[in-house]
Every structure is written in structure tokens, then in C-alpha cells.
């Protein structure tokens with residue numbers, strides 16, 4: 001089986017975890033602080049605050065920016081459900097706009113018509129490892145005085161005009177789930193240049209207190225452990241190498257697949273460096289449907305993923321909240337996309353096999 005994802009835990013991570021286990025300090029401690037410093041440096045922000053997951057990073061970042069009941073946040077319906085759920089957790093309402101058909105990211109041309117007096121922020125998703133159109137999104141945010149929370153959970157190290165995503169808005173949020181470009185087991189992190197967001201995020205992460213046992217606001221236990229952080233510090237050192245391998249694998253796949261009729265390979269927008277969290281192709285006008293191709297690939301022992309089969313506004317939980325949007329591009333694309341293996345541990349023969357089997361289909 002050629003797997004769709006492959007977390008890589010080496011001797012360095014194992015040694016670092018053992019050191020933490022032997023230290024007697026296994027919850028949030030010095031390793032979390034070290035990971036925060038190193039990650040902020042890597043992204044190019046002044047601060048970082050580690051949390052228990054990408055989802056809690058988004059939730060805390062929104063709270064730290066003052067998003068809450070009565071507010072609206074404009075975002076994409078074509079993403080993992082946690083993006084929009086994090087907005088709901090704060091009491092605010094996600095407002096969905098459709099995506100660009102080439103990059104699958106938020107279509108900036110559709111943002112302004114959805115802005116109301118309640119709109120507080122835009123949450124672009126850097127889907128599959130490629131930056132959203134941040135020039136246009138930033139311009140609109142500036143014009144209408146809106147905040148930007150980047151969901152960079154799939155885009156560790158991706159750049160836009162030479163700057164890393166996570167440094168382009170008021171806050172950036174990353175996930176360290178095992179399938180992402182780097183991992184801590186479960187975990188996440190917020191990046192920001194704002195001292196206020198930094199300090200408030202620390203408060204929301206730990207029961208709403210600055211001084212132990214004195215609680216200013218309703219906070220949470222969203223801490224990362226030093227065990228996870230020790231893994232993350234080693235993973236961060238390897239991340240540039242992992243990303244390079246993903247990019248090389250993507251290049252080989254695109255070279256092999258680009259001339260197949262009805263199969264669209266990923267497009268990289270001008271100014272973007274894509275880090276290929278996913279290598280996602282689209283079957284549009286192909287001889288077989290996405291689901292048929294998917295089944296054949298799985299029978300031939302090639303792991304795949306559908307990211308995502310149902311846009312968020314069509315999910316049961318959102319329909320029950322009264323969402324009835326019609327967002328045709330998201331709805332069409334969700335029937336046509338298929339992610340192929342691109343992780344750094346694929347061998348050349350694995351890539352050749354993927355290309356061979358798809359050509360055969």
C-alpha cells in the first residue's frame with residue numbers, strides 16, 4: 001500500500017521525548033516556550049503561542065482578537081470543518097463565500113458583497129499548502145477595517161511574495177496533527193506580531209488567568225505538553241527538508257499527469273511557494289468520475305483522500321443552524337477533487353506507480 005500520509009518520527013524525536021519524560025516536567029514548560037520561540041522565528045513574527053490543536057489555536061486567536069457573539073467572520077466553505085467551527089465556538093457566525101476555481105481558496109472578488117455592519121474579520125484558509133490571495137484580501141480588510149485570521153493549518157512554511165503565511169494577518173494558526181507537514185502528536189500554534197494578541201492568547205489558553213488562581217475571563221485548558229513540544233522542536237528543524245521533498249514529489253506527479261485529458265493538476269499562483277500538504281488533482285470532463293477513479297486507486301493499493309467531499313454549508317450541523325447558501329463552485333469541486341500521496345517518504349517507484357495506474361485508467 002502506498003499511504004496518503006506518513007508522519008516521520010526519527011531517533012531525534014524519540015531522544016527528545018525521553019529527555020522530557022526523565023526531566024519530571026511533562027506538561028507545558030520550557031520545551032513549549034522553546035518551540036514557540038523557534039516557530040515565531042521561522043514564520044517571521046514577534047510571538048507564538050502553542051496550543052493543544054489547530055482547532056484550539058483558531059478558537060483562541062479569534063477570542064484574543066475580540067471576536068464574539070453578534071460578529072460575522074467571512075470564510076471559505078471548502079475546508080476542514082474546524083475552520084468554521086472555531087468561529088461558532090466564539091458565538092460569532094461564519095459567513096461563507098465561494099472559492100476560486102483554480103486554487104480552491106477564497107475568491108476575493110466575492111468578499112465585499114458579503115460585508116455587513118456585523119463583519120469583524122476575514123479568515124482565509126491556505127488550502128492544501130498554498131497561500132490564499134493575500135494581496136487582495138489584505139486590501140479589502142484594510143479598506144473595511146476588518147481583522148485577518150489566517151488558517152495556515154495546512155501551510156507550514158508556505159510563502160506569499162517571499163513572506164511566510166502566518167505573518168500576513170493579525171494572527172496565523174497552524175496545526176501539528178500527525179498528517180500535517182510537521183507534528184507534535186496533537187497540537188497547534190498561533191503566530192502574531194501583536195503583543196496584545198500574544199498576551200490574551202496565553203490567558204485564554206490557561207483558564208483565563210495571568211496570575212495563578214486569579215481568573216479574569218472564561219478561559220480553557222488548551223495547553224500543549226512539553227512531550228509534544230519536544231517532538232515539534234525536532235520536526236521544525238526537519239520541516240524545510242520535508243517541504244522540499246513534497247515539492248519535488250509534486251513536480252514529478254505534475255510532469256507525469258499534466259497531459260491527461262479531463263485531469264487538472266494543481267495550479268500555483270504567481271508569488272506563491274506551495275508546500276503541498278496535499279497534492280490534489282481534479283477530474284472534470286474525465287472518462288470516469290472521481291469516485292470511480294478513487295475506488296480503482298484504492299484497489300491498486302494507492303492511498304488517497306477526498307479533501308473535502310461536502311462543503312461546510314451543506315453539512316448537517318450547519319443546515320440545522322439555518323445555512324442554506326448556494327455556493328456552486330465549492331459544491332462542484334467537492335465532487336471532483338482527489339488527493340494523491342505526496343509525503344516526503346514516497347520512493348521514486350511509488351510516484352511512477354501512481355502515474356502509471358492513473359494513465360492506465
Ligand SMILES: *Cc1c(COP(=O)(O)O)cnc(C)c1O
Nearest residue numbers: 053054055080082083153175177
Ligand atoms: C487540520 C486543520 C485544522 C484543525 O487542526 P487540528 O490540529 O486537527 O485541530 C483546521 N483547519 C484546517 C484547514 C486544517 O487542515
